[in-house]
Amino acid sequence: MRKTKIICTLGPATDSPEKLRALILAGANVFRLNMSHAPHDWVREVTKRIRAISAELGVITGILMDTQGPAIRTGDLPAKLNLTPGDIFEFTVRGEKSEDCHSVDVNYEGLVNDISVGDVVLVDNGVIHMKVLEKDHHRIRCEVLTQGVLGSRRHINLPGVKVNLPPLTEKDLKDIEVGVEVGVDYVALSFCREAADIEALKRVLAESGSQARAIAKIEDQHAVTVIDDIIRSADVVMVARGDLGIECPMEELPIIQRRIVKRCITLGRQVIVATHMLESMIENPLPTRAEITDVANAVFEQADAIMLSGETTVGKYPVECVQVFDRVSRRIERSGGAEFAEFAEINDVRQKAVKSAVALANSIPGSKIVVFTKRGYMADHFSQLRPAEAPIFAFTPSAHVARRLTLNWATLPIVMPFDLNPEYTIAEAEKVLLRLGLVEVGTQLVVLTDVMTGKDRFDSIQVRRVA
Incomplete structure (x- = not known):
C-alpha cells in the first residue's frame, strides 16, 4: 500500500x-x-x-x-503593458491615476500604509520586480527592475512586508x-x-x-x-x-x-x-x-x-x-525515510500506548496495524509515528471521520459499525480485511483496542494471527 x-x-x-x-x-x-x-x-x-x-x-x-x-491583486487594464527596467510605474487606490507613467489600481486600499519606501514589490508570480521610490495617500510610485508584460488581475507579493489584511x-x-x-x-x-x-x-x-x-x-x-x-x-x-x-x-x-x-x-x-x-x-x-x-x-x-x-x-x-x-x-518508500518521527512529542498515556504498538509492529516482519477510532485521533497518533513497514488500517463507524483520514500517511480508513463487545468488533474487522484482500490467513495484526473486564474497559495492545 x-x-x-x-x-x-x-x-x-x-x-x-x-x-x-x-x-x-x-x-x-x-x-x-x-x-x-x-x-x-x-x-x-x-x-x-x-x-x-x-x-x-x-x-x-x-x-x-x-x-x-x-490576496493583493492588480485591477483590470485596457491592454497589456510592456515594462522595461527603469520605467516608472504606479499602484493606485481609489482610481487616482497619474498621467506621466503607467499605473494600475490595486484591490487593497491599505497597501499604501503597509508598504515603505525601499520595499520590493513582486508582480505576476515574481516575474516583474519593482522598487518603491515614494508614496502618498493614494499612490505608490515604483521603479521597474525587471522586464515583463503586465496583464489584468495579477497577484502582488511583498517579501518581508506584514500586511494588515483580514x-x-x-x-x-x-x-x-x-x-x-x-x-x-x-x-x-x-x-x-x-x-x-x-x-x-x-x-x-x-x-x-x-x-x-x-x-x-x-x-x-x-x-x-x-x-x-x-x-x-x-x-x-x-x-x-x-x-x-x-x-x-x-x-x-x-x-x-x-x-x-x-x-x-x-x-x-x-x-x-x-x-x-x-x-x-x-x-x-x-x-x-x-x-x-x-x-x-x-x-x-x-x-x-x-x-x-x-x-x-x-x-x-x-x-x-x-x-x-x-x-x-x-x-x-521502499528505500526508507528521513525518520523525523524519532523526535515526535508524546504527551499522554494513549500516545504512549500507540508508540508501544508501533514499536511492536516494527519488530514483527509483515505485520499490519489495526486501530479502532470514533473521532480519528488514535489513527492520527499512529500516522504521526511513521511505522517502518506496517500499514495502518483505521476502522471507524463514521464516513466523515474516514474521509478526514484520507490525508494521513500510511493510513487506510475503513467504515464499519462497532459492536458493544470489542472482541466481536475485532473479529468483524478481520473478516473485512480478508474480504478486501488486505491480509491473508496467518497475517499478524497489531491491534490497539479496548477490552472488557466485567463492566470496566481498558486499553489493550494485542498481537493476533488472522484465522
Whole structure:
C-alpha cells in the first residue's frame, strides 16, 4: 500500500465523470477545489460527482476546499503593458491615476500604509520586480527592475512586508458556507500569517457545525517565523511553495520545506508539500529528472501528501501525473525515510500506548496495524509515528471521520459499525480485511483496542494471527 497520499486539484481537464474515475483508479486520495476559480454551482455538482464515483468504486476519497484568501491583486487594464527596467510605474487606490507613467489600481486600499519606501514589490508570480521610490495617500510610485508584460488581475507579493489584511474575506466566508453545505472534509486558509488566522477559520467552521479539518497554507516569510505556533493551532499544514518561493530567498525554500515537514511530524499534524511538483507535465507526457527528484525528496521527508495543481486542472496529462506520483512514492518508500518521527512529542498515556504498538509492529516482519477510532485521533497518533513497514488500517463507524483520514500517511480508513463487545468488533474487522484482500490467513495484526473486564474497559495492545 502506498503510504504517501496524492491530492489532485480539479478543473476543466479533470471534472468529468470519466476523468474523476480514472484519477481515483490511478491513486488519487483527495480532490482539491481551488476557490480562486470555482463557481458555487460547480462546487455543488462536482462534490456530488466525486462522492458518487467513489462509492461506485468502493474507495474513500476526501474533498479539500482551498479558499482564495486575502490576496493583493492588480485591477483590470485596457491592454497589456510592456515594462522595461527603469520605467516608472504606479499602484493606485481609489482610481487616482497619474498621467506621466503607467499605473494600475490595486484591490487593497491599505497597501499604501503597509508598504515603505525601499520595499520590493513582486508582480505576476515574481516575474516583474519593482522598487518603491515614494508614496502618498493614494499612490505608490515604483521603479521597474525587471522586464515583463503586465496583464489584468495579477497577484502582488511583498517579501518581508506584514500586511494588515483580514484572514478571511467576504468571498472566503461565502465559499465556506457552500463547503459546509456540501460537506467538504478539509478547508485550507490561504496566506495564513499567524496562529490567530487559523483559529479564526476554526471558529467559523465550528459555528457552522462543520467537522472539516483546518489547513494552514504557509505562503510568506512572516508565517515561517512563527511556524510552531501555526502548526500547533492547525489541523493540517500545507507548504505552498508557489508564493512561498517568491516571498523567500530561493536557496532557503528547501530548508524551509524540510523544517516545516519535520516540525509537523514532531507535533503530530498532517503536512502537505504542494506546487510545481510536475509543472512540465502540464504540456509534456513525461516529467523532468529534477521534478522526479523533487517529488522523491518530499516522499523521503515522509510528508503526508503531495499535491498536483495546474497539472490536473488544465494539464494535458492529468492521469499520467498521478501515475508518476504513485510510481515514485512507492519506490522511495521502499528505500526508507528521513525518520523525523524519532523526535515526535508524546504527551499522554494513549500516545504512549500507540508508540508501544508501533514499536511492536516494527519488530514483527509483515505485520499490519489495526486501530479502532470514533473521532480519528488514535489513527492520527499512529500516522504521526511513521511505522517502518506496517500499514495502518483505521476502522471507524463514521464516513466523515474516514474521509478526514484520507490525508494521513500510511493510513487506510475503513467504515464499519462497532459492536458493544470489542472482541466481536475485532473479529468483524478481520473478516473485512480478508474480504478486501488486505491480509491473508496467518497475517499478524497489531491491534490497539479496548477490552472488557466485567463492566470496566481498558486499553489493550494485542498481537493476533488472522484465522
